[in-house]
Amino acid sequence: MILAKLAYKSLLNRRASVLLTLFTIAISVMLLLSIERVRIDAKSSFSNTISGTDLIVGARTGDIQLLLSSVFRIGHTNNGVSWKSYQYITSQRGVKWSIPISLGDSHKGQAVLGTTLDYFSHYRFAKKQNLTFNKGHPFAAINEVVLGSEVANKLGYKLNDSIVISHGMGNTSFHHHDDNPFKVVGILNPTGTPVDKTLHIPLAAIDLIHGGKASLEHEHEHEHEHEHEHEHEHEHEHEHEHEHEHDEHNNLVGHPKQITAFLMGFNSPLYTLQIRRNINQYKPEALLGIMPTVTLKELWEMLAIVEKILLLFSAVVVLVSLLGMLTTLLANLSQRRRELAILRSVGARPWHLFTLISIESLLTTLLGCLVGSALYYLVIFSASGYLQSHAGISVNITMLSYYELGLIGVIMAAGFVIGLIPATRAYFYSLSDGMSIKA
C-alpha cells in the first residue's frame, strides 16, 4: 500500500518532531498506566492488610478508629480490654482461634506488638496468606523478638542481635530499659502490610517493659493498674490453674491485666454476628467488635476522593498529551502543505491525503502506546521496591490486564479521532496549491 509506505517515509523524514510527539504520548500512557496501577494496587494492598479475621474486639470507640489502631498502628486507644473479658469472650462456643495484641510501645519509631504464638499461626493477610519466616522462628522465650521485614531492613538488624525496647510511642522515650534487651530470633517475609513495620514480642514481655514482675522499679506503675487492681487478683488465680499444663506457653503470655485488642476467627460465619452482638452488649466492660472487611470498605470509601482525584489526574495527563499531539500535527500540517500539494499534483486525490494523515497519527499513537507500555514496565519494575517499603503498596508486575489494555485502546481511539482533525484539513487543501507552489 503506497499510502502506508508514504506515511512511514514521511514520518521518518520528520523524525525529530515525530519522536517528540511520540514521547509525549508515551509518557502520558506510562503515567496513566502507572497511576492506575498504583491506585488499584493501593486499594488491594489496603484491603489485603488483614484477611481471615472475622472480628476485631477492642475498647469502645469508633469502628474506624479501632481498625486504624489495631491493624494500621495509626493513633492509639486510651483504653484496652481486660484480660478477664478476653478470656471470657474467647471461651465462647464457635471461637476457632484468637490473637490478643498489646500495642503502645515502640522501638526507634517502629511499633512494638505483644502477642502470643497464635499470631504466627492464625494472622492472615492478602488472600488468606499466613505470615512466613524469612529467617529464624517464632519467639520461644520472654526476651525474644520477631521482626517485620522492613524493621530488619531499615534498622539493619540480623538474627541474634540484641535490641532494647522502650516504653511509649516515639523515638525518644524517657523510659529506656537497658537491662531488658531482646534477642532477634526471627525475621518475617515482606507482606506489604503494617506487619512489616512491627516488632513482635511475647505478650508477657510487654509487662516486662512496663516494669512488671521482672523489674523491681515501681515508679513505672500506671494509672490503669490501679483501676483494675481487683481484676489483677482474679487473673492471678486463673493463670495459676493453667500454669501446670502449659508452662512454656504461660511464660510467654504472662499475667497481663489488659490488652489493646484481640482478633478472632470463628468456626462458622453465623457465630460472627451473634458474638459481635454479645460483645457490643457486654456488661462488665464497654467493648466494640468490628468486622475488618466491612470497616476496611468503609474506610476506603472515606478515601475514595483521593482515588477519584488520582483518576482525574491521569485523565488530564492523557488529555494534555493528546492536545499536544493535535498541536504538533496541525503545526506540522502547515509545514507540510507543500509536501501534500506535491502528492496532490502527482495524482493523489483528497481522500488519499485524508487517509495518509490518519495513518500517520494512528502510527504515532500506536508507537507512543507501545513505548509508553515499555516505560510503564520500567517504572513499576524499578519503583515496586520503593512502593513496597515506603508506602506499603505491593505492586505486582504482571501482563497488561484487560482494564489496562482498555485504557490503551481508549488512548488509541482518542489519538485516531484527534488525527481526523488535521486529516480533514488536508482533505480540503486545494489542488492549485500543488500546481503553483513557489519553490
Next chain:
Amino acid sequence: MINLKNVTFKWHKSDSSPTLNIKELVIEKGEHIFLHGPSGSGKSTLLAILAGINTATSGEVSILDQNLTTLSNTTRDVFRADHIGYIFQNFNLLPYLTPIENITLGCEFSKSRKQKILKKSSNKNSALQKEAIRLLNALGLTAQYHHKDVATLSIGQQQRVAAARAFIGSPELIIADEPTSALDTNNRESFIKLLFEQAKLSNSTLVFVSHDETLKPLFNRSIDLINLQEQV
C-alpha cells in the same frame, strides 16, 4: 487531442475583463508545441485549464475528446492522473523519497498508467522500478544517483527525475511548465531533445511552456499566447 473553443476565464466573477479569452486552439495528437508569451500573458492560467485544475468560465475545453468543463472534481482528478504528465517549474519532488520512488509515485495514483506498464512487463513485482530506471537512463541520470536522496541531487538531475515522473505510464499529454528556466543554453537544448525522444517513444503530445523564445526553433510548431488571446 486538445480542442478549445471560445474559452474565457475569470479569476473572480466580478472581474471586468477575462484573464484568458481564446477563440480557438487545436493541438493534434503527437504534436510538440512551444507555447510562449511574456509574463502575465496568461500562460499559467491556460495550463491550469488544460490540466483541469481550474475550469473555464465559459466555452468548451476538450482533451482526448473529453469535455473537461462538464466533469466533476473527482472525475477530473482521475482524468488528470490518468492522461496528463506534468513537469513542474520547481519539479515538485518529495525530498524524502529516492528518485525511483518519486517516479513510480506518478503512476501509483493512476490505475490505467500502472496497467500500461504492467501489460508490457512479465515481472509484475519490479515492473514499475524497471520502467523508472529505463526512463532515468534515457533522460541521462546515471545509475549511481538512482537511490540517492532527491535533496542531494543538482537542479539538472532533479529536472530529469521530474521529467521521468511525467513520462512514466505513457500519458497522452505531457505539459512542461518552464522546466528549463534554471539551466544554461546547452543543457536546455539537450534536455529538450531528450524530452522529444521520450514523447515520441510513448506517443505523447507535448506542450512546452516558456517565455524564452530562443527555444522556439527546436519545436515543429509554436503558439504565441499574445496572438492567441482575443483582444477585448
